[in-house]
Structures are given as C-alpha cells and as structure tokens.
Amino acid sequence: MVSGKQPKVADSDKLETMRHSASHVLAEAVKSIFPDARFGIGPATRDGFYYDFELPRSLTTDDLPLIEAKMKEIVAANLPFSREEVPKEEARALFSAQPYKLELIEEIPDEKVGLYRQGEFLDLCRGPHVSATGEIKAFKLVSIAGAYWRGDEHRPMLQRVYGVAFDTKEALEEHLTRLDEAAKRDHRKLGRELDLFSIHEEAGPGLVHWHPRGSVIRRVIEDFWKDEHIKRGYDLIYTPHIAKLNLWQTSGHWDFYRENMYSPMDVDGQEYVIKPMNCLGHILIYKTSQRSYRELPLRYAELGTVYRYERSGVLHGLSRVRGFTQDDAHIFCRFDQLEEEVVGVLELTRFMMDTFGFTNHKVLLSTRPEKYAGALDVWEEATEILRKALESSGIAYEVDPGEGVFYGPKIDTKIEDALGRDWQGPTVQVDFNLPQRFDVNYIGEDGKEHMVAMVHRTVLGSMERFLASLVEHYGGAFPVWLAPVQAMVIPVADRHLDYARKLVAELKADGVRVEVDGRSERVNLKIRQAQLNKIPYMLVVGDREVEESSVSVRLRTGEQLAAQSLDSFKQGVKQAMASRTQELKL
C-alpha cells in the first residue's frame, strides 16, 4: 500500500533504464560468486531493481556487501552493453543450463529472441539498457526476500535481492535516509513498542487483535467518524458478518470476486459465507419498505468488519490484512441528486484528511474499463457527474482512463504521508450493477418505479490500514486527541504519590487519559520511558508542586513549560482534544 516517492516523469525513463541495467550487473556479480546460479527475472522497480536467483545456499545480509563490491568492480570496468538477436533454437542452446530462462523463451511469440551481454554475462532481455556499466551511478543493495517463481506458490521459491539506484549520490543518500526513517516509523515496529496491536500465528495470519492502547485510538476515531456522519445526514446501521451464499451469487460477487472470498460453511444444509463487503446488508435494509423520491437520499453508514482472502505472501502488518473494519457507507439517491452527494463525500473526505494532518492528496477519476456492466450512456452521464462534482469542489484531479470498477466510475484519493509515500485513501464509486441485480428502486414523483443511483464510499479506508498510516505519519507521536495516554504523572519520591493519585483522579474525572508512574525509579528514567512511549505530557510532581498545588509540565519534545495550576493544564488538554489540533502545546 505504501511505496516510495515517484521520480519526476521526465527523468523516469532514463532512471528506469539505468536501474534495469543495474539488475544485470547484480546478476553478473552473483554469477561470479556462484557460477552455478540459475537466473529468474531482474526488472527495474520504483526505486531501483531486483533479481531472482536459485542458489546453492541461502543468502544472508552479510553477503550483500560482497556482492555490492563485485558490482562496483563491474561498473568501474565500464563494460559496454551489447544487443543481439538470435533464433529461438540458438537461444535454447545458449540457456540450456537455465531452466527459468528456457521457460521464458518458450513464451516469446517471435521467432527471434533479444539478448543483452555485458562482460561475462549474457541475459535474455528486450532492453533497453545504458550503453556501458559505467553509466550506472549511485546504487546500494538493501535486502533479500523469498519470491516464488512467477509468483506461484506451487513453483520453486527463489531468492530475490533488492537494490536501490539513483542518478546522484545525493539522491541515493536522501532515499536511504528516508528508508531509515521509514524503518523507524514502521507501524509493525511501533505497534509492538507502543503496545497497539498484535497478530497471532495461532489465530491466523492477517487477523488483527487490537490491544487496549490501539483500541483507545480506534474508539476516538470511530466516535469522531460517527458524530461527523450523523451531522452530515448519515444514518448508522449494523449488519451481520455472515449471509447465505445465494445472496452473493445474486450480487455477482461469487462470480467476479470469489478468489477473495472464504469458503462457504454449512448451516442446515445451506451454504453461508463470511462477508467480504457490507453492501448487501445495506440493500436489504433499504428494501424493507417501498421508498418514495421524497425519502431520498438515504445514507447508510457502518463500521463494518469484512473478511477477504489475501495470499499469505502479501500480508503486511495492519496495511494488508485478511479481516478489516471499513468505514463504509452506501448512498441511495436519485440521479438528479448524485452530483450533490458526490460533492458531499468529497467535502467530508477533505475534512477528514485535514483533521488527521494529511495535507497532500492526489485525486484520480477512473473511467469506464473495457469490461463493464450497465448502459454506455448511463456510464457517460455518471462519469460526467463525477467530473462536475470534482470541478465544483475545486479539486485538481487526473483522469485514470479505464481504471473504473466494472460496475461504475470512481474517484480515488491517494494520500501522501510525512515521508512522501502514497497510500490508497478514500474512494467514492458509483454502482450500476447492484441496484439492477437487487431491483433497488423508489417511487418517483410520476408514481412509477425508478432505479436508484447507488454510491459506495469510504473516507478512511479501513480502521486497520488507517491506523498503520497514522502510526507511520506521526512516527507514533500521536496528537493529543488521539494519544492513548495523554499524560503521565511522575512523582519525584514516594511522599508525592498521594498528590500524584489525586491529580490522576481529577484529570480522569474530566475525561483526560492519564496514568501515574508510581515505581521507585529515578525521575529521569521515568521521563525517558514516557518519552519513548510518546506520551504528550509528563507531569513531574515534587515538594514544590505539592506545596503550591501546581503541576510542572514537560512535553514529549523535551520542552519544559512553566509551573501552572491543575485547572489551567486541564483546560489546555481539553482544548487540544476538542480542537483536534496537530500541534503539541498548552
């Protein structure tokens, strides 16, 4: 979901060629160390390159500097890249010891096969490449991972070596610093350190258990989300997690989406499945009465937990999971209301993103794909409505042609976090498929039945992925309104414990999330621990504070504020909570 910053478009082709060439140099270096290596593929990536190998032993990170040194020799030798074309028969002979290459050769439709050679190394490749290895500028090998040949878990597992490559040393350094920072902010690492969540092999990969501190954040977000939706005319609903398979056959999910659904369970001889989406329950509620045009729009919102199968290889902390709670809603409206509804969703999206401090968005309008449901003119009308909604909202957007869902066009928002990484954010999608399949209609002013316009939308995505993004965006240092523990009271000595507990009781009564560190440890150690836990405020209380009935506030940034009354502190914290400010101050 998260990935590195894109280079500017103008440079990207040149960079990509250089990175692809670096992968050949990597392969040559590996061959010089392991002459019997078998080679898979070696493409450029967003930030560099990789190559897949079958080797006589497993690589460790200790191998990377050795391989890198060998690569540097090859680059220093400035070996030319030369292109050849040979008949398939000859190619088969050249790669007779390379079963993966042979497999690729068989799939090439042309009679001739392109090869590239640099130094000792010959590869099956369409190119292009730089003219000589000396043109490969700043690069570094960064990691090793297992990768199934052709991504198929029934084929052999190869070893993939990843590298990054840039056209200047400075760009490389900048990128490595960013990787470093990203590793520090990795939500899996911070999730453990801040005790936010866990995933258990015994229960199943990709299934998230929210710990008390993670749950505090989730509840604050959920309450905020619910209140904001009610203000904007949504109704909250709850629907069950299982339903008869029949329903998913009627909807078309069982045909189009089955690979992401879990296998059915048997209840009284009927098949049931756990829901991958919340739509169908919402439709059933809509259909419990005959709706009139006067009732529309109806906006049903649900924090609905869905389960979708993902291959175990792609699971990643909270950001790629098998069960997640979508901040979902479905809007049932008339076609003449659609533009206003989409504008409303875009405005809610902007408000949410601003509140959480994601200030850089990229908005994409995805249009009709090759395979689609519904009539062409309705597609065009709906796409035009989305476009108008974007324009009347004053939102800059790009068109992503053919990237709409089969059931309708959509607007996606990609969010850029503090490290300049994109993630899949809010989405608003028009659906022509489900209203038809379930006959979701209303009685119009003309007394006749009309099909509703149905909108699917999320503004956070899912609670799991959103927490992952928040943790990495803030580096775990949550703003006051989200912080699981907002203040830690630190008594200097045991004789200050009573006063400390009194503070805690008063703050708690006012809704402040506060704890006391009553251990007999040095004050500095307790401060350091509270700072490691990214707790916004530390209240160190000693003789003076007890005497003056005051508190000395220290921020997690290390800043020490002037002593103040408990009341003044309380007001400050409550103000920070109510305003949802990103800033840490009082």
Added chain:
Amino acid sequence: MVSGKQPKVADSDKLETMRHSASHVLAEAVKSIFPDARFGIGPATRDGFYYDFELPRSLTTDDLPLIEAKMKEIVAANLPFSREEVPKEEARALFSAQPYKLELIEEIPDEKVGLYRQGEFLDLCRGPHVSATGEIKAFKLVSIAGAYWRGDEHRPMLQRVYGVAFDTKEALEEHLTRLDEAAKRDHRKLGRELDLFSIHEEAGPGLVHWHPRGSVIRRVIEDFWKDEHIKRGYDLIYTPHIAKLNLWQTSGHWDFYRENMYSPMDVDGQEYVIKPMNCLGHILIYKTSQRSYRELPLRYAELGTVYRYERSGVLHGLSRVRGFTQDDAHIFCRFDQLEEEVVGVLELTRFMMDTFGFTNHKVLLSTRPEKYAGALDVWEEATEILRKALESSGIAYEVDPGEGVFYGPKIDTKIEDALGRDWQGPTVQVDFNLPQRFDVNYIGEDGKEHMVAMVHRTVLGSMERFLASLVEHYGGAFPVWLAPVQAMVIPVADRHLDYARKLVAELKADGVRVEVDGRSERVNLKIRQAQLNKIPYMLVVGDREVEESSVSVRLRTGEQLAAQSLDSFKQGVKQAMASRTQELKL
C-alpha cells in the same frame, strides 16, 4: 427466554394436575370432532397445557371456539377420571390405531402400563389427575403451532393446540390480559412498527439487520456501556471474528460446544471457524507479554459479535438469534483479588439494571455440576468466594445446586420485566479450564509463575436480546435518553415551516435527536402518528409560537405543557439525557 409468571409453589402441584387433566379433556374434544385423530403427548405447561395431534386437516384459530365448546360440555358432564393398569400386550391392542402411543408403550420399562379414562377417552398416562372433569375450572384455548413428533425435525410435524388454565376466572382473566399486553409489546411487532430491525430469509434466519432507529438505541447503550467500563478500570479491545480451528480444539470448545459452532472454512489448507465466544482472542492479547502480579487485575472488555448455531425452530426475533453482540469482558486476576472483582461486577450489574429500570432481580449461585474440570478444593474455594462476594454486596440469592458450568461456578441474574416475565440477564462465571489449557499465568511476588483466576462476565447479555427486553419492558416508549427520535416538530401550516426548520437546526446542534413533520397533513394526524411512534415530545408550532419564539410541548402521554422558550425545552431534554431518567417530564 421470556415466559409466564410462576404460580406460588404451594399451589403449583394442584394447578399442574388440573392443567394436565385439561389436556385430556382437550384430546377427548378433538376426538369427538376428528374420530380418526392420532394422538401424541399432552402435558401441563407453566400456564396451562397442550396436546399434539395428527389430523386429517390443518386447524385454524376458527376451530378453537368449537373445540373449546366441546371441552366445556365434557367439564359440565363432570366425568370421573379413572386409572387402570394393564399388561403391555393389552395396551398394544388398545392403542393399535395410535402409532405414536405404540412408540411410547415400547419405551416403558415396566411390564404394566398405566392408563387413564374419562368418558369416551382413554389415554396412556402416569397421572395424577383430578377426580372428575368438573374440577377443571377456568380455561381457554389460545393458539395452534406445528411441533415435530419428539422435537425431531426428521419425524412428522404434528399440530399442537395450546390452552391456559387457572383455578379462578379472575386468575384466567388476569393472565389473558397479560398475554394481550405481551402481544402488544412483542418486540417483533414493535420492532417492525418502530422500524428498529429486520431479519431476512435471503440473508439467513437469526441474523439481525439493525435499522437506523434501532442503531441509535444501540449506539447510545454502547457508548454508555463503554464509558462506564472505562470508569471502572476496564480496557476496551477488539478481536477478529474468525480464528483457526486449532485454537478451539485447544480450548475444548470443539469437543464440548461443537453443536453450537458453524462448520469450518478452508484458508490455505487450514480450517478456520467463526467465533462462538470472545474468550480466546482476549487470552491471546493477555499473553502478548509476561504479566507481573503488579499488573493485575487486567479487565478486557469487548462488544464482541459471536455466531452460534441454534435450530431454526427455536429462533425468536431478537431474543433467540444466530449472531449476537455480547457485552463481554474477561477479568484476569490473582486468586486473592477474585472476591473484590466479583463484587465489582455485581455492583456494575446492579447499576446497569437500575439505569434501565429493571428493578426486580433474582440472583442464583450455581455450584459444581457432576462433570467438572479443575481440582475439587479450588472449586470449593471459588464457590466460597462467590458466596462471600454476594454476601458482602448485600444481595439476596438462591443456590442452584449443580448448575455451574463444567469449568467453574457462576452467579446468574434473572431480570423481571414490566410484565412480570423473567429473562436471562447478567452472568459472572469463574473459569478454571481455559487458564490451564492456554497456560495463562503471571509472575507472583515470589518470582514464580502462577495461574490466573479468569472471570467471564456480561452485564447486559447481548445487544440483541437486551433490545428485545427493553422494547417489551417499555412497550416501545423508550425513555428520552434512549428514544431514537426524541422530538417531532409539527408546523401547523406551511408558513410555519421555516420556524420549524430553525428549531430543528438549533436542537440538532445541541445533540437533540429531532425531526420535522413537514407534510401538508392535519396537525391532529401528525400528532397521532408521532404518538404511535412513541416519540417523547411533540413541538407544535403555529402563529403564536413563531411570534413569541416559543415552543408548545405535548408529551406522548397526551399531556400538554405550558408554552416555553426553546432554551428551556433544550435544557429539559439535555437534563433528561444526562440523568438517564425513566420519567417523561421536562
């Protein structure tokens, strides 16, 4: 779950005999109308009796007065009940045309079989009975239902006729009035009328879809529940709805509880099940770190949705379902903390019941059953702890011997609602089984590992069953803090609509749940509809209110209050919400 009020114990034997005799009279009456009837069984029930018949046609409620008239003739004839004992062989001959009776005869272990005869009717029966039909006092046939022979869905479906019987006409009248009131308050009926929830055959029986208005009530209860738990030192958590089957094998659920669990689904060749209980996720979170005695008690609370198989025949609205959200919590503590923890749960239970206006409870202490897990002395200690907790809480209780769960003793609270009906309420259970199976421990002051004491508890039961009880308890007229719509603004004419909308906006901004009835209908009709919807306050606004910037408040009881300022009304509603009062006033 809900059932009629028990007669006093002293009278119950006599009443039961009379009711059982009434079932024989019912059978005789049916036989006189359908000479070829085949007879099943006819026992006494809590309020009366029933008899199961196989008949040449389906009965309708129109048949009941005819059968009842026939019964009255038999009673008036004052026919004596006479007992006989015959050898099995003779019984077989007597009942040769009665296959169900023949089946019962085969199962009697004795060589002789007891028979009862009154008038034309002979039945297989152990008795006792009244001496003559004239002793059957006040009775009435009330309903017909299908019932599988021996409750087995693979056997024929018989027709069951239900009657009620009491020893005085007054008692019968009182009971019929209560039945009538219960039917009016039936949560399935009111749930439809008040648009609270629906259950869909297409999605599956027993799976509840919460509509916007039901969801408002649920959210108010959930928020209240969460806040109250946090105040009392609980941590909220969230755990997934599916987990590997292995986990449920380790816990023993797959052995002991499988008939209530759904069949496994396959994920990557491993079996997963949808959870019937929340315990295991809570244990996994507890075990993510080595706990110290200083950290205990840990109290994990979750509004956890679980799925349990129930036979379709027993499903009933919201009170017997297949998926429900428990207001669950697990307390992990030291044995020396157990009493205080149980006292805390009992106090929270009492507080919750008082808040919702359930003032009559019956508390049962259930002790060790014949089959049990854990050591005898630990059972005795734990039972003693529960007893002490009850006594130090000043709670009157009865002992329910042998009714504990196999894994530990428990305290159940049965709640009596406004109609004098019991329902299964809060429960607190000690568990010796799971801590052992999952090695749930802590490091004691002695530096050694000790097993935790684990407590399961709910204080509402489930959101679904609790809503059913609330609907029936209040007859749908929710107190202000729970009412989905608290106020309906009713403009007298179209020219008052602007003022009405202004009121709505101001009230909404202050968190009041308010709507406007802007239709061009007569005021009286709008008032009647708001009353049918049990909306606490109606604000009728006409010329005077617009002129004086005031509101005229009418209560759903019909009471008309003096005109007042909007501010005064707002303060009144907010006060009613904050105090959670049961009373409707301002």
